[in-house]
Amino acid sequence: MDEEDAPVTIDADEDGVVDAVTAQMSEHTSFIVLDQIISATAMLFTAQRIAAEAHRRGIRFLVDGAHAPAQLADPVGGLQPDWWVGNFHKFPCAPRGTALLVIPPEGGQDGQDLWPLIDSWGFADPFPERFDEQGTQDLCGPIAAPESLRDIERLWGWDVVRRYMSDLADYAERRVSEAASEVGGEDCSSPVRIPSPAMRLVKLPHGNRTPQELDALCPVFRDRILNELHAEVAVTQFDGELYLRLTAHAYVTADAIDRFAEQSIPTIVGWLRG
Ligand SMILES: Cc1ncc(COP(=O)(O)O)c(C=O)c1O
Incomplete structure (x- = not known):
């Protein structure tokens, strides 16, 4: 399908x-x-x-x-x-x-x-x-x-790691979507009601791009975020909307999330406006 x-x-x-x-x-x-x-x-x-x-x-x-x-x-x-x-x-x-x-x-x-x-x-x-x-x-x-x-x-113990990942994913979703909403001027919170424990979405403001344009943009933005901003984040399109997919693991820290929210989100939103 x-x-x-x-x-x-x-x-x-x-x-x-x-x-x-x-x-x-x-x-x-x-x-x-x-x-x-x-x-x-x-x-x-x-x-x-x-x-x-x-x-x-x-x-x-x-x-x-x-x-x-x-x-x-x-x-x-x-x-x-x-x-x-x-x-x-x-x-x-x-x-x-x-x-x-x-x-x-x-x-x-x-x-x-x-x-x-x-x-x-x-x-x-x-x-x-x-x-x-x-x-x-x-x-x-x-x-x-x-x-x-x-x-x-x-x-660490897998139970400890799982709790850490899901707490950090909660934090990342909240922190990054607040930053994106503030910079983007629209609500960027995730519409997902049944999220996975360690992976979360944040919406990105994308203007009026078509799903095809967004599909083409996803791998380009993933590579730019990796190469220019030094963060590994998936960029996805679903039903005409653009999302960052954030992943938490034992080696990800709240500090890294803060830096991404404060420094990288304004740059990414700027790319989408440019
Ligand atoms: C649902 C699902 N199936 C299969 C794959 C393929 O994984 P891989 O090519 O790493 O085996 C992925 C990758 O993310 C996936 O999300």
């Missing part, structure tokens, strides 16, 4: 998400992919009720939890998807290219209909061995991934 005809509005609550997604299910639906944390809006979809409805209708259900590991304490718990996938190279701080595939037993799948994109020596093996027997593989990432999880548990 294109973003343009996405039925979930950015200010939807959990009921709104469930209603919008179930309204799209029909007797022709055989497979649903649901993002758990939405990239463009940082909304958190609690997928339990959607999964239950999909199962009731016999629709196979995959949860894309790319941003969920470590941001959520138990990202698969209670979901009962047929398949769940999530990245370890985002919030768990593991090497790039590391991810987890979970096939919960209660989902009814056994993995025997899953095949690696690249076939190799293991093609005749059952699941999961055929994913592991891939000829020449670089196993550094998968071997290091559990270490990154253990290291952060040992250094």
Whole structure:
């Protein structure tokens, strides 16, 4: 489905998400992919009720939890998807290219209909061995991934990090949206009602640019913010509005948020006026 005809509005609550997604299910639906944390809006979809409805209708259900590991304490718990996938190279701080595939037993799948994109020596093996027997593989990432999880548990504890991230994300959302509202002369607070714990939106005043113009501008602004202002912030467009997507982690400080609000926001708003 294109973003343009996405039925979930950015200010939807959990009921709104469930209603919008179930309204799209029909007797022709055989497979649903649901993002758990939405990239463009940082909304958190609690997928339990959607999964239950999909199962009731016999629709196979995959949860894309790319941003969920470590941001959520138990990202698969209670979901009962047929398949769940999530990245370890985002919030768990593991090497790039590391991810987890979970096939919960209660989902009814056994993995025997899953095949690696690249076939190799293991093609005749059952699941999961055929994913592991891939000829020449670089196993550094998968071997290091559990270490990154253990290291952060040992250094701070994941519960402490999760609380820190969500408190800092609250602060960042408030501080940066206040700065943007003041400089931009309009309300820049986030319309999102079901935010993810560690990623938050702040609206940016963009004049009358079209969604296509905003789409083109997002990667350019992300690079300018990185190269000229030395901050890593995603820039997204959803439903014709432009947003900064701020992310908190253990290595981000309130001081850095203050500097971004005070020094970078006036510059970014200035670019949008220029
Ligand atoms: C929902 C979702 N799925 C998949 C991806 C792809 O992640 P990657 O290419 O890092 O595996 C992302 C990236 O942000 C995402 O937000």
